[in-house]
Amino acid sequence: MRSPACLAAALLLLALRLPAPAVAGRPLVARDRKPAPSEAAATARWLAAQNTWGVLSTISSDLSGAPFGNVVSYSDGVPGESHGIPYFYLTTLDPTARDALEDERTSFTLSEFPLGTCGKVDPENPTCAKLTLTGKLKVVDHKSPEAALAKAALFSKHPEMEGWPKNHHFEIFKLEIENIFLIDWFGGPKPISPSQYLDYGRDQGSVMFL
Template identity: 40%
Template sequence: MFTVVLTAMLSGLVAGSTPPPHGDYAATARYVVHNNDWGSLASISTHQPMKGKPFTNVFSVSDGPVGNGTGVPYLFLSPLDVTDQDLQVNNNATLSMSEVMSGYCASQKWDAEDPRCAKIILSGKVVNVPEAEIDFAKNALFTRHPIMEDWFKMESHKFYFAKMQIEAVFVLDFFGGGNIVTPEDYFNAKI
């Protein structure tokens, strides 16, 4: 019973929504990004023994409060984190997310690697959120991750708001290989 309730809750992150149809790659990317509360962020490591190699780390993310997604992945970073240290040297990054979190794939009995279970890969630069956008970023993250309000009070960790400036979007949502979506099409997609 718990699994059924959890799946129903997760699949309803965007009220009344269902995944876009196969082939609507931009809308699929926006749908998956908005319905995920976390992703795997890859940077180029500056730390031995992995220096110069890709390094992935899991981060809580939000593109806006539920039902008000912008498509922009916001992050709450600390200079104490090794990935943040990498990004200070080279802010190029890749963020991977999967539709598996929504519960939809499980409801279809699809494995996370099944091509029908959409995977989104966003590439770009991780940058500080400008002052004028901080209130939105704070609301986006804190409404989806309430524990972050406590982190915000931890002055020794120097948390700050960051976002990904998306330069490329890759979508795999069916058999036959992935598809490239331009940032313009991504941001113009309706979910």
């Protein structure tokens, strides 16, 4: 019989719509290279799983509502287990977190170029993939079970974060995705809904991008 703690964890995963951790014998979507251009949701998830940093754009309160892009680290899961939701570790000493607390509208932008898989193709060439996730940047309650999962995701990919100054009051933020813009081939952006993106691989357990 399962313990109450295990049941609680299972209910939490269900509530958060996160896939369960991979277990022995459970099917796993294992991808060892960039998905084909025809696989839009897979490509978007691959970009989110492979990168470790991107640009968060907010509506700047310091600059009278101008858009303001800032370089940030993120994680969408512990290595090998990607969930697609980007988590961030931000302090209000930085304008991005302050902006988001005033106006949640945010986009998060990733490029394939720094992964080294675009070869000699120009970073702006449509075959060198680009992903922009737009939505609302929200603080994750630091006492919540989701915060524990997000911390594991962040600290496993960014070990130095755990030692960042306590008096800077870093908080975990997440992007609640409302719109997805993916260019991974000629012919314009690929239509992907947030649920197509988040559900990718869910029916097969977890997604492991190698």
